[in-house]
Amino acid sequence: MNRIIMHIDVNNAFLSWTALDLLNKGYKYDIRNSYAVIGGDEKKRSGIVLAKSNSAKKLGIVTGETLYSARNKCKILKTYPPNYQWYQEMSKKLFNLLSKYTDDIEIASIDECYLDYTKIKHIYGDEVKFAHKIKKEIYDTLKFTVNIGIANNKLCAKMASDFEKPYKVHTLYDYEIKTKMYPLYIGDLFGIGKKTVPKLEKLGIKTIEDLANYDELKLAKYFKNQAIKMINSAKGINNEPVKKERDERKCLSNETTLSHDLTDKLEIYDILNKISDNLARALRKEEKYANVVEVHLKDNMFKKFSHQKKLNNATNLTNEIYEASKELLNEMYNNEPIRLIGIKLDKLVTKSNHQVSLFEQVENREDDLKLEKTIDQLQEKFGSKIITRANVKGNEIKKKY
Numbered sequence: 001m002n003r004i005i006m007h008i009d010v011n012n013a014f015l016s017w018t019a020l021d022l023l024n025k026g027y028k029y030d031i032r033n034s035y036a037v038i039g040g041d042e043k044k045r046s047g048i049v050l051a052k053s054n055s056a057k058k059l060g061i062v063t064g065e066t067l068y069s070a071r072n073k074c075k076i077l078k079t080y081p082p083n084y085q086w087y088q089e090m091s092k093k094l095f096n097l098l099s100k101y102t103d104d105i106e107i108a109s110i111d112e113c114y115l116d117y118t119k120i121k122h123i124y125g126d127e128v129k130f131a132h133k134i135k136k137e138i139y140d141t142l143k144f145t146v147n148i149g150i151a152n153n154k155l156c157a158k159m160a161s162d163f164e165k166p167y168k169v170h171t172l173y174d175y176e177i178k179t180k181m182y183p184l185y186i187g188d189l190f191g192i193g194k195k196t197v198p199k200l201e202k203l204g205i206k207t208i209e210d211l212a213n214y215d216e217l218k219l220a221k222y223f224k225n226q227a228i229k230m231i232n233s234a235k236g237i238n239n240e241p242v243k244k245e246r247d248e249r250k251c252l253s254n255e256t257t258l259s260h261d262l263t264d265k266l267e268i269y270d271i272l273n274k275i276s277d278n279l280a281r282a283l284r285k286e287e288k289y290a291n292v293v294e295v296h297l298k299d300n301m302f303k304k305f306s307h308q309k310k311l312n313n314a315t316n317l318t319n320e321i322y323e324a325s326k327e328l329l330n331e332m333y334n335n336e337p338i339r340l341i342g343i344k345l346d347k348l349v350t351k352s353n354h355q356v357s358l359f360e361q362v363e364n365r366e367d368d369l370k371l372e373k374t375i376d377q378l379q380e381k382f383g384s385k386i387i388t389r390a391n392v393k394g395n396e397i398k399k400k401y
C-alpha cells in the first residue's frame, strides 16, 4: 500500500514568530508586511540575516547574507533580534496541535515536521482536504501560516511543501514526480548541498531529471557511495520511515549543545569521543549492546541532520561507537557551523541475545571490554579526569589510555 506522508513547514518561521511576539507586546503593525529581517548580533559573527519578510525578499535580500549587505539593498530595512525561547514555545504549540490527530510525527527542525497520514486516513478522510483543514486550524489558533506537502514518501513531501508559498497545500505523489519535480533546478533537490551543485553542473546536470537519468557508475567516480542515493533522490525514491518521537525512549542517546558554533572537525571528533564514552559506559552498566549508531547534528540555523549505520556486531565499547560515529560524521558534515552534536544508540540488545559473529575478533574485543570496564571502575572511584581514553588527535596515540 502506498504511504501518505505530509511535511508541515512554517512559512518564514523566525520572522512570523517575532511578528507575533511584537504584536503581543503592543506593537502597532505586523512586521510581516514591512521591510524587515531577523538578524543576529552584528558585533559578533552572527550578524547575518536569519529570516526576511516577503517585501525584503523582493529586494533581493537572502538568508545568510550579512546585515550590512542587506541594508545596502534596502535603506529603510528594520532588523529584529531572534528570540529563540519564544521560537521554541511556538514550535511546541504547533507540534502539540498536530499531535491531537496522530503521534506518527517526526520533528525535523524547530519549524517543520513529517506526519504519517497512512494509518489515520480511514478516520479523517481525503488527505488534501485534511491538510487544508489543519492549515486553517493552525492559522486560526496560532496566527501563523504553514505550507503542507503531501506525497508517498518523506523526500517528496518535503519537496512539495517547498513549492509555491505561503499558506499552500501541494501534492507530489509518485505519479506526479516526472511532471512536477523533474523540471526543477538541481539545486532545489532536497539533500543536495550548496557545494555539490557546482560539481553537478560541471557534469552537465542542470535539472533533477538530468540527475535521475545520469549513469550511476559515472556519478560514483565523483561521489563514491553517495551516487546511488543522489540518483534515487532525483527519482523521488525514499523509503525512510517517519520516526515517531516516542521511539526515542527505547534507545539511549546523549547530546551536547555547544557554547559556541563549531566548524573544526577535530573539535567535533573530540565531542563525539566524549559522548561515545558516556553512552558506552551506560550500556556496559546495564550489560547491553547497541546494534545501531546514529549521529545527529544541528547547525546554527536549527537545521537537523542525521546519519545512522547498523554495526556488524552489537557493541558497548567506547572505541567502536566512537569510530562508527566518526565515520557517520564524515559522511554528512558539510562544514556548516554546528550548534548541537548528539549520538543515539538504537536496537539495544541484552547479553543473552548478543550473537558473536564469525568475523569478530573475539579475543581482542574481550580484552578491550575488560580494559574499558577497568577504566569505568577507576573513573567511578577517582573521577573522570584521572584517566582519559583514546586521544582523538592522532592515531599513533590512539591506544594510550
Ligand SMILES: [Mg+2]
Residues within 6 Å of the ligand: 009, 010, 011, 012, 013, 111, 112
Ligand atoms: Mg520553514
